[in-house]
Amino acid sequence: MADQEAAQGRGGQRLSTRETAERLGVKPETVYAYVSRGQLTSRREPGSRGSTFDAKEVDALARRAGRREPSAPGSELAIRTGITLIDRNHCYFRGVDTSELAAHYSYEEVAEWLWTGELRPAVRFTAPRDALSAAHRAVQALPAHIGPMDRLRVGVIAAAAADPLRFDLSEDTVVDIARSLIPTLVDALPSHSRKPPSADSLAARLWSRLTSEPADTDALRVLDAAxxxxxxxxxxxxxxxxxxxxxxxxxxxxxxxxxxxxLDGVLHGAASGLAHRMLVEVLDRGSAAAVVADHLRAGRRVPGLGHPLYPGEDPRARTLFRLLEDVPQARTALQAAREVITTTARHTELHANVDLALAVLSVSTCMPAEAGETIFAIARTAGWIAHALEEYAEHPLRMRPSGQYHGPRPPQPLP
Structure with missing residues (x-):
């Protein structure tokens, strides 16, 4: 360890052979093949037992080769990323616990930090006039019954058409687009408030698009944390x-x-809508047991419970439930959600996931069933931009899996 630290101090981060192989997605023997072909430079530190490699040189080789990561157990493809780690019932952004981030920073601050590595206190995202005008006109032209997700889909297309610089994929331009696109999507949604868009936080502006209920400090804090x-x-x-x-x-x-x-699938972004409707039914019938029984009798899973990445409770749900305890109007829906959890726990060990927490927020503040999906979509846009920035730095068109053909063998006669 001391040798490796000394090597880092003399010339940047150095990787062991094993670390280099993992980063390249190859066997250790292949690393030395790269050395023999002049594609990598190895260095043996005095007193150390193995060679070390410059991390920047390794990353450059990985990008040139456009290598896929070795497949993780139970998955078809693994992709190297430095954005999110899920480990032991915790979720981390760039190594920082997301619950801690939500407790100390706003959505805009965390998004800016993810994109640039810099924390800008009290940063506010604003929509450019041309993009907002185009998105607003397009959204207004839709039928009145159209839901918020359809409005978001139309809004992003309209905003793109208004931006002649959209094909510039330089990092600075992409981040500038992100800073303007997210508020454009929010501000283009119909507002339940007569108060025009201002310098309020993005969470405050989104609140007015989801409900006509006033946004008290504690409830708005839950939305921003979500x-x-x-x-x-x-x-x-x-x-x-x-x-x-x-x-x-x-x-x-x-x-x-x-x-x-x-995101438009019931197994992904729309899952919170199912949890919302279930909670409404629990409150209407006054019994979580009856509602859970109906779901199980129909062969349906109970919405808002269980997550394949967390053996225990979803940490996002845990954080939001804790914050919802400070919101007086959420107490009834929160109690209903806990009854669903305890009722189901008699038969199977399933913990609450973030969809159930979103449902408590939406039900208790008179938001529509689609509110959770809308929150999800706006929030995740920042993460998608972070992933795009990572992918733009990789070898192009590397996401090209090979198909396994199972059709009739040629030659076949004309149909």
Missing amino acids: LVLLIDHDLAASTLAVRVAASARAHPYAIVSAGFGA
């Missing part, structure tokens, strides 16, 4: 779609559109 916690969650389906689009060098608006498309 936005932070939902920014990213490793390689979820929508994030993988974003990485594929970014690998093909789609512009930021297009990659967000790809994320929205994958």
Whole structure:
């Protein structure tokens, strides 16, 4: 360890052979093959037992080779990322616990930090006039019954059409687009308040698009925390779609559109709507047991419970439940959610996930069932941009899996 630290001090970060192999997605023997071909430079430190490699040189080789990471157990593809780690019932952004981030910083502050590595206290995202005007006109043209997710999908396309610089994939331009796109999507949604958009936080402006209820400090704190916690969650389906689009060098608006498309499933972004409707039913019937029994009798899973990445309670749910305890109007819905958890726990050990916590927030503040999905989509846009920035730095078109053909063997006659 001392030798490695000394090596780092003399010339930047040095990696062991094993670390280099993991970063390249190859066997250790292949690392030395790269050395023999002049593609990597090794160095043996005095007193050390093995060679070390310059981390920047290794990363450059990984990008040139466009290598896939070795497959993780139970998955088809693993992709190297420095954004999110999920480990032991905790979620971390760049090594920092997301619950701690949500407790100390706003959504805009955390998003800015994820994109640039810099924390800008009290940063506010504002929508440019042209983009907001285009998105607002497009959204207003939709039928009145259209839900917020359809409005977001149309809004991002309109904003893209208004931006002639959307094809510039330089890091500074992509971050500038992100800073303007997210508030454009929020401000283009119909408002339940007569108060025009101002310098309020993004969470405050989103609140007025989701409910006509006044936003007290504690309730708004829950919404802002939810936005932070939902920014990213490793390689979820929508994030993988974003990485594929970014690998093909789609512009930021297009990659967000790809994320929205994958988010539109009941097993992903729309899951909180099911939990919302279940809680409403529990409150109407006055019995969590009866509602849970109906779900199980119909062969349906109980919404808002269980997550494949967390053996225990979803840490995002744990954080939001704790904050919801300080919101007086949330007490009834919170109690209903806990009854669902305890009722189900008699038969199977399933813990609350973030969808149930979002449902408590939406039910208790008179938000529609689609509110959780809207919060999810706005929040995750920041994470998608972070993943796009990572993918733009990789070898293009590397997301090209090989198909396993199982059709008729040729030659076949014409149909």
